[in-house]
Amino acid sequence: MVGPVTLSQVAQEAGVSIATASRAFNGSANRTVREDLRERVMVAAERLRYVPDSNAQAMARGRTTSLGLIVHDIADPFFSSIAAGVTIAAERADLAVTLASTQHDPLREPRIVEVLTRQRARAIVIAGGRRDDSEADAIMTQALADFRRSGGSVALIGQPLLGVDTVVIGNRDSSADLARALHARGYRRFAVLAGPTDHLTARDRFLGFSGALDELGSPVDPAVVITTAFTRDGGYEGMATLLRDGPPVELVFAVNDVMAVGAMAAARDAGIRVPDDVAVAGFDDIVTLRDVTPALSTVRVPLVDVGIAATELALSAPSSEPRLVHVPGAVVLRESTPRRG
Template sequence: MARRQRGSSPTLSDVARHAGVSLATASRAINGSSTRTVGEDLAERVREAARELGYAPDANAQAMARGATQTIGVVVHDLTDPYFAAIADGMATAAREGRLFMTLATTGNNIDALSDVVSSLDSMRVRAIILVGARWKDDDLADTLGAAAGRYINRGGRLVTIGMELPGMDGVIVDNAKGSAQLAEHLFTLGYRRPLVLVGPVRHSTAAARSSAFVDRMAELGVEVDESHQISSDLTRGGGEVAMRLALESGLDFDVVVATSDVMALGALHEARRSGVRIPEDAGLTGFGDITSLRDVQPGLTTVRVPTDRLATLALDLALNGPGDGTGSQVVSVTPVVRDSTPPRT
């Protein structure tokens, strides 16, 4: 029988010989198996042999044996957006605490790429996939994404969403509508009566939920928001700049700008300053998300806080321990945070 050369890395065959077991038994003890198990005493003997020889298991071999890796795949739309970056960071922390690895993928704000990304992660045999994003009004997207997700789940994978909903799949749902309604109540109490709403993209269901809930609650309080004061634009800093510029060029009369995301609000703030509009003296300003970079913004931005760490923790727990059939979805509350960008109006 060939002996291992001095200085070469130990192999699984070396471990099997050292433990006095077959190669198949050593593989099942080290890599695991989706069909057969090894008694604990024998498994410990093999593991002890591996430690003595300094053998390092092959992650790919373990994935083939178990049918999945100890890796979770996390998909976000835009890693440069502080909101998505905060959730990704929370996922990394939760994964590390659970002794899991994390593969991070981004669609680059191309929502149509979601199904391809899911298929790629499926081919990598990740243990679970967590989609972080938003709901979109697109039947074709829902069909292609649903098909890719279905193939992955049928192979034994677990898929969970954050901020978006897929039929038959567990998700962590942000209560956007309630947060926006509460924001409307705060602004009404502070004396604001002429809001300008930056509603986000037409196809973006999450942005639509935030803006429509705000408009509806204001209407219940007696303040009608005309359609001319609901401007659609990208849910980005650039989108906020464009929407604010359109409002100013159109000569719209408003006393507060309500953006459906924090980055959009920051874009509106930049354009307001460039155009000579003082925030908050001439008009108030609000966002949604409470991203960490707001700490450096002056005046402090009134927003709706989304607990990103909690979203990440709940999503990972659902992915590993949830029912996996859509019945385990959880709703997370959000909280308006009033700061200097919306002082009382007289």
């Protein structure tokens, strides 16, 4: 016999129909196979050394062995850290991860979900902060409802806005903790690279940081709150604008680490020394950025653990109400924000 053995050949050898042979291997939601026929199929398969296609088996049962992971930007190390955790948990469940990027376009999200629905993915994990866009959220909520009705399950990392299980990062409380820790180090004049105004994670981090400083009597001057892209280049452009047009400040808080790295690069290019001339802090504590010089003060979020938690949530038994898993951040002070005085 030339080439791999097919299911049709096994069925012919066993003297049964292809449909019966398929049900013997894959099972069926509404039809069973008599035990004597199942035994004939298994004996024929062993004699012909037939190896079932595991993906075909899963499709026959209604679900594949894939898990979809949707992120905003594959190149962003924030998402690569989360992807590492998702992959760990998926491998434990014998699932393969299908990675897709929205490229920061909220309209791509429901289209990706529709593709994963057609592919009958076992589950979907969606990572990244939401936008202040009720219309986009409504479209996404409907797409996820269709996926769940098809038998899939979903978990979100971010704001709990889509009616599904969600891992919620303590953005506002943790950024407030960071502000208090930096104030205790002697800083009084702060600037913020705040990200886009409609980005809810950026907004939460800005409001937590600025709210704590208000309470401490060191409010952030609106003239040094820079709205810019939630990316490394956004941090660079925001810092360049601040250095060119803003009043002098002691410390710049960027609402994520990659923006902070961009800000440090802009300072270097302008001949400004960090931290001697201006201090810089970020948020996330991305592992791949810990070798930045000077070492960056930030808020540590256990991103790999977040990815694991979201995947386990997506694969757990369904619940009548959306479940929330809250993950706090931890302030980490390093050389980019030394004590003053």
